[in-house]
Amino acid sequence: MTKDGVTVAKEVELEDPYENMGAQMVREVASKTSDSAGDGTTTATVLAEGIYASGLKYVSAGANPVYIKRGIDKAVAAAVAELAKTSKKVSGREDVRQVATVSANWDEEIGNIIADAMDKVGKDGTITVEEAKSIETSLDVVEGMQFDKGYLSPYFVTNAETMDVALENALILIHEKKINNLNDLLPLLQMVSKVSKPLLIISEDVEGEALAALVVNKLRGTLNVCAVKAPGFGDRRKAMLEDIAILTGGRCITEDLGIKLENIQMEDLGKAKRVAVDKENTTIVEGAGKSTDIQARVKLIRRQIEETSSDYDREKLQERLAKLAGGVAVINVGAATEPEMKEKKARVEDALHATRAAVEEGISAGGGVALLRCAPAIEGVKLEGDEAIGAQIV
Template identity: 55%
Template sequence: MINCINIQIQIPLYQKKFRSPFLFPITVEIDCRRHPNLRPVKFNVLEDAIRGGYPIVLIAEDIEQEALATLVVNKLRGALKIAALKAPGFGERKSQYLDDIAILTGGTVIREEVGLTLDKAEKEVLGHASKVVLTKDTTTIVGDGSTQEAVNKRVAQIRNLIEAAEQDYEKEKLNERIAKLSGGVAVIQVGAQTETELKEKKLRVEDALNATKAAVEEGIVVGGGCTLLRLASKVDAIRDSLDNDEEKVGADIVKRALSYPLKLIAKNAGVNGSVVSEKVLSSDNFKYGYNAATGKYEDLMAAGIIDPTKVVRCCLEHASSVAKTFLMSDCVVVEIKEPEQVPAGNPMDNSGYGY
């Protein structure tokens, strides 16, 4: 029997927390956006949800505590499958995000300035989604595909705004909106013969997924320790500019640390790390490096030996932070392992048989 598990790769559409932990553990299908301040009065959309038995998401600028408590009580009683979210963004950008969500789901943003209030709204204002996944920090809305044409038009409209925008910050935010509207959800199916193998494969897939997300955020660099090795070669110029001898010693330590990963990879592959380092540095091609899997020197980018830039950066930052903590500490407590004593043999047992 083969065990299988589905791993959902979800693109967070909006970085916004759910309003109450009691409203969290549900997966909703229908998305409703509404105006600020949900008041505890009679709402047709909520009554329709109770009668129809379908889950509903309410997105608002804010929700009064009394109204939120009412929603929580109805959720706990099982009368209403609901989740309440605070609208993402600030100011005008918040309104734009709500419009994007409405287009994605085919819903209507309820605004008093256009004469539409929540207490008078009918179920026609509700949007639809195949799935909405809520976590502690993010909300992922998966469209049902029925509004793809409208989404494409919205993306084209935002692209026109990018061309007209003058500030880089504004262009960045507009690109984020396009990414959120154009994002999707993929499902990776992992199969294995045993549960132990399945868990191990699942961890590998999740690790690859996290690395991919990091690469999307900050790009990639040559892997196999080659990027750090080439950074180490740049330390000498920095060292020569230092006047303090202690700082020069620190620069030497950093240089040795940067060259160590490649040497360790080479050692684990059964080759001399110093020889590998010299050969890699002898080439001016920054993509040139040692592929420990094949034992060849080649273009690591073309071979797929890469690291996310964010991972390399964070490793350097965290390592320097730990080193700084050690330097500023008065003392450090470590565990000294005592060497294991070899048990003495039986002097009478010379033949290998005991008497």
């Protein structure tokens, strides 16, 4: 049983193709709202229905739909600006806990765990949600790193429902340049397939016959593999790859080392207890790097932050420091049954997205009150003709 707007909308499938087209439009509204904000999907659905019904009435009466749409856009922009002006900033653990609790359908356990997670890794830290092997929901903070590059091919996914990749006890190739020659890659693939471990390839790019070979091996079940682009650009990319190498106990294969791809040995590969990859991000959890090497790297980055005179460089160095030293918070969601697990995990993910949005942009009064208070701002937008009708609809 759920009252989550996007969950309900996804389950609506109508026999009549024209009616289903309308349902699909509402599903899209709920889905986009869930992706961008993590919550408020029911409100977005109600607003979409109201705007659509009113708009259809005026279009049927002869109004121009293009001008109505422009009026709606201008009114929405005014409302959003007013919401931003009147929103209250979220600061401190208690505020975070309250927002997370409300977003999780008043589940205080989830609220407390999300507050603890954000407390430990910071508002920009990496927080992942996993299914627990017990009925208890718990929080673990482990050494790890996340960067904003996703899989190079959807054929790498291990879970078709969530469209993501999960690699357990993975080997990691960290390569500075592009990989497009299959012959260069073949010795490595043969070596990894003998030990029956999954492989993550991080490089500038993987293309052509090399990418095709990886996809074929994955589809045939010969090798559990995933390839992602390296984060960053230029010298910053090389530095970030070195960070990953130190975190995972591997070696960054660069031109400077003079090591060719076909000559790579097992000890050159990094290792991690778990790797999670989706369309946009790669998360490496519990790398096999030595803690002394990681701490030395952290000290080096801190010294570079102190010495640099560029605000931009300082910001990028601080991002690297957060990725290397901040760790990854893992929320393990436990439940007694599979349906309960899915429902609870969805609530945790919704609450996490909503809390991040609240920390970033603030919170407003609920129950439609904040939207009602935006009415004067919309009335202040001076429009004429059918554009004014669009604003009136909002």
